[in-house]
Amino acid sequence: MKLIRIIAMLLALTVAILTVASAYAGSVNPQSWALPSVLAMIFPAMLLLTVILTILNLFICRKAAIVGVASLLCCLSPALDVCPLNFSEPAADSEPLTLLTYNVMQLTDFTGTSVSDSPNPTLRLLASSEADIIALQECYDIASIAAGEANRPLLDSISRHYPYRSYGARGQSLLSRFPFDEIILSRPNADDFRVRAFRIYIGADTITLFDVHLQSIGLTPDDKQLYRDLTRGDTQGRGIKGEIREIRSDLISKLTAAFRARALQTAALTDMIAETGGKCIVCGDFNDVPGCYALRSLAATGLRDAWRKSALGPAITYHANRLYFRIDHILYSPQLITPLRTRRLTWPYSDHYPVEMTFTLDNPATTQD
Secondary structure (H helix, E strand, C coil): CHHHHHHHHHHHHHHHHHHHHHHHHHHCCCCCCCHHHHHHHCHHHHHHHHHHHHHHHHHHCHHHHHHHHHHHHHCHHHHHHHCCECCCCCCCCCCCEEEEEEECHHHCCCCCCCCCCCCCHHHHHHHHCCCCEEEEECCCCHHHHCCCHHHHHHHHHHHHHCCEEECCCCCCEEEECCCEEEECCCCCCECCEEEEEEEEEECCEEEEEEEEECCCCCCCHHHHHHHHHHHHCCCCCCHHHHHHHHHHHHHHHHHHHHHHHHHHHHHHHHHHHHHHCCEEEEEEECCCCCCCHHHHHHHCCCCEEHHHHHCECCCCCECCCCCCECCEEEEECCCCEEEEEEEECCCCCCCECCEEEEEEECCCCCCCC
16 A cells, blocks of 8 residues: 555656646747747646546545645646636626637538538538627638538628628638728738738727737648557557657657747737737637747737636637647737637537637727627
């Protein structure tokens, strides 16, 4: 029994160290050292492992359970970023507004279940949405992408509900019930960094919206197959050394390159936000997890995470290739915008899920329909 308690204590210490390290690993600039950003990706898994292990140690080794509780307390704030506990919704002081952000994967049916000549499932969501503003990524002119008689009623419905629309050449598109102007940004977009900014006029009030799509990992189909094989425990004759070699060369190297690129992109985005000012919402596909360096950098400017403030529990927004992460985010100016509820919609027809925030404007002017 003593040996079991010793093993339990050693395991608890190891897990506690990894949990706390992964909780704050996103504080390290990937330009200086990228490996901590990889560690930050496993924090939700380490958090869950710590909770399970702590519960088990209540019956095996109380001192090991104390270690687990201490580690959970040390990373309480990052844990709430992953799993917020907002059980109630605050009362709205003014008319609530709703923002939807969604990477639509060029309206391709990710499930592969659509029948030829049937209405596009992503258009069905957009046409039925009650959001006031929809920020889209990987979406070009939907009328040309989703041509066909089956989609005509959906396109007409979208046009009626969202009379103000703008489709970007690089996929950042906006549908709005309210008029808006695009802000011409001082830094040009690149293939791996896509951002558009808009001033949206809601009655006599104005908010600034940034629709972003940061650097993706850039995994090839072979890389994704390797990851799927590894998560299934299928080594296909490679052996442990072969697995480690492939992980280091194919996966980790691309992850670290993407982290470094997003650090530079976030610095540019931070400058853009400072230049525009005003009531600010930043949303889109960040290709990174809660607690990452990009989100921490934006938080340092005063922006806050809508999920942390107004959601309940953990979620994933990317669900392809056995890569289950929340990488779509909504950030806001807390002095100017109050989020009431943030949730993920379960609509599986893209490799991302939509994220929706209901919010109010602080000290708003009268809104218009």
